[in-house]
Amino acid sequence: MEIGTVLNLELEESGRNHICYCKIIEKNDKYLIIDYPIDEKTKKTKILPRKKLFKVTFVGKDNVVYQFTSEIVAKVKLNIPALAIRIPLPEKIERIQRREYVRVETAVDIAIHSFNNQFTPFVTVTSDVSAGGLAILAPKHISLEIGTIVEAWFVLQMNDNQFHYIDTKTEVVLNREANKRINLVSLKFITISKANRQQIIRFCFDKQREAKKKELI
Known part of the structure; x- marks a missing residue:
């Protein structure tokens, strides 16, 4: 996962799945720093509660789709409002696209x-x-x-x-x-x-x- 990678966040609230998009703007060994997610349907900023688990989907450098579970751990002060999410262990990142290019x-x-x-x-x-x-x-x-x-x-x-x-x-x-x-x-x-x-x-x-x-x- 590189800076600039688009992340697809999927979480459940009140029995409904919500899809949001955000980008990685910084990273370190433990956390990904993302901009505030935008709700896919409303096109507005989506406020995600801390410690609420959600699925994260992204396209890797090998053009394969991967998925893992994470959570918001903190707000971060940068030039723009940002959030920190936890990076999972490598074995917790699931490859969900088996073929090189899904048709x-x-x-x-x-x-x-x-x-x-x-x-x-x-x-x-x-x-x-x-x-x-x-x-x-x-x-x-x-x-x-x-x-x-x-x-x-x-x-x-x-x-x-x-x-x-x-x-x-x-x-x-x-x-x-x-x-x-x-x-x-x-x-x-x-x-x-x-x-x-x-x-x-x-x-x-x-x-x-x-x-x-x-x-x-």
Whole structure:
């Protein structure tokens, strides 16, 4: 966990789960110093009681999602209001994303452009998304042979209603027929920033969590 890492805090109050986001602004051997958490739904500062246990989820340097349990231990005086949470023992940090990049089935609007004008740019939707690449629905008349390099523009709407705009170079790695008019084309990210990859991981993680909640209803 590095300074600047986004933490997802989940705690239960009055029988309801609350999700908040914050960032690590300082750290030492025992504590992480975080800015005040923002409630995912209200977009307001969330006051967390001391000694109240909550789950902390974050994306590691290896682009894998980890989770541990912690608590607020103190308020900290810095340039901005801050809180200290306890760092768990390494064996208490659970790796909850088993594959390198989790893939989720979801429809995200996406624009595809050719670098050498092989085809007219077109807008479509994804079939699935992961931090390693995505699959799109492409018209059959568009030539997307394996190895073709294309530019992909898409927007991710996160659970906190923030929008993240991603522009990346991709390579066609698979092209198979979906029906008489549409092909299912898999694209691998070639150039993508660490920050954008982490946003996609977070997006996929949120989608997984939504699916699990629906299964419980």
